[in-house]
Amino acid sequence: MTIHRSEKVRSALLLAGVLLAGAAGRAEAVDADRIAAVRDQVRAYRAAHEKEIVAELTGLLALPNVATNLEDIHRNAEHLTGMxxxxxxxxxxxxxxxxxxxxLYGELKTPGAKRTVVFYAHFDGQPVHQQGWVSDPWKPVVRTGPLREGVGEVDPATVSGPLDPEWRLYARSASDDKSPIVALLTALDALKAAGVKPAVNLKLFLEGEEEQGSPHLSEILRRHKDLLAADVWLLCDGPVHQTRRMQVYFGARGVSGLELTVYGPLRPLHSGHYGNWAPNPAVALAHLVAGLRDAEGRILISGYYDDVRPSGEAEKKALAGLPDVESGLRQELGLGRTEGGGRRLLDSVMDPALNVRGIRSAEVGDAAANAIPTQAQVSIDFRLVPDQMPEKVRQRVEDHLRSQGWHLVTAEPDRETRLAHPKIARLEWSLDYPAARTAMDLPVSRAVLAAVEAAAGSPIVQVPMLGGSVPMSLFTRALDDVPVIGVPIVNHDNNQHGINENLRLQNLWDGIEVYAGLVAGLEW
Known part of the structure; x- marks a missing residue:
């Protein structure tokens, strides 16, 4: 096995791993020995069918799946229906x-099963317009590792013997979020081949617009509440821990988006003739953004933190025992400093965040002109924590901007509006969904931890809340506070949402075993 991070960093990360699977208590109903035996059977099945598994995933990844293209989403749904x-x-x-x-909804009943579990994943993906893809994002390619000098392409079909687990499959949605679907279906294939009956009734809910903020998910859940009833929802979205250990997360931040545009002159103006007289919208926007957050990530909007729910004792205990990954990540990412005044990554994740996704005004480099631009735009995402609500966040942001003298509009301002107001900002909101957090000490929470640990064959990491946003709150609100727990499988360095998204094969193999353990052994 080839390790692509330095041995020194890897050893430090693993040595620091105070891993928490036992901290919440072991669920007595979970038969860890049985799950371990099932894991061995599933591993043997996977080893004998690696090429077929990769081929099935490759076929799914070859289908374009940008959430805004309805025809492509339907083609993906039809393909998955067959699977x-x-x-x-x-x-x-x-x-x-x-x-x-x-x-897409799927149901597989198990005679005699007393519990029903819904596995959630999504089959839509992010756009692929970013520059820098080294190959067509809709033509999956297996490479011998992370992109660097000496890494080459390989055709798994021509390989004799097992596939190198450090190889990576490159394509849009390779990690986010098609590979968990194939991992779960392969787990069922392996269990069937071994004659192992599922311990639960299975339901699958595969969403087709998660990457657009799930705007129709609440309505789907409302319409089909009885059909989607279950004892627990398991979310397959997200990455494993940065130490490469399996992690289970019990919450996820919510998200809201904002496109904000400020205005200058009606036409570009010569910067020598009009500079220091005609307001420059790029400069005005820079001051506006600087007034929203400080250099450490602290949001400067009045009352913004008033609704934040404090962490409970179980969450504080889990956070205190998390492995140290910060020093290794700084090396990996080339960071000379981190925000938060030296706080650890997961401590920062427990707080709200304001992220600038991008800023645009006129041109730079060879295309730059000595001119005052007509407008400037910033794209922002707000990551929310319990008990913040998107509507309240919007209110606080807009109140803050008004207090700074901005006149707010929702459409392009006309000449009269521009003349009447010295500072105009156009706001376009996407109020997606709030955060959610499942109690870590519930019987089902302890059972999931025990089953995942037994299937993984090693201690796992408990995370009170994932930094990214998945629509956990929509499920809990629409389905009578059903427990929602995340069991992700993909590598943390998968480049999701960016160029050259990839899946490390060992993560796929591990995911098959973990999902098989949950299906065959989750009891409480």
């Missing part, structure tokens, strides 16, 4: 109405 039906699932397409992206 589920081959495993014996009864399937239905669920939607919020005509012209909206479908979600």
């Amino acid at each position: 589920l039906r081959r495993r014996g699932f009864e399937t239905r397409l669920l939607s919020a109405g005509e012209g909206t992206p479908p979600s």
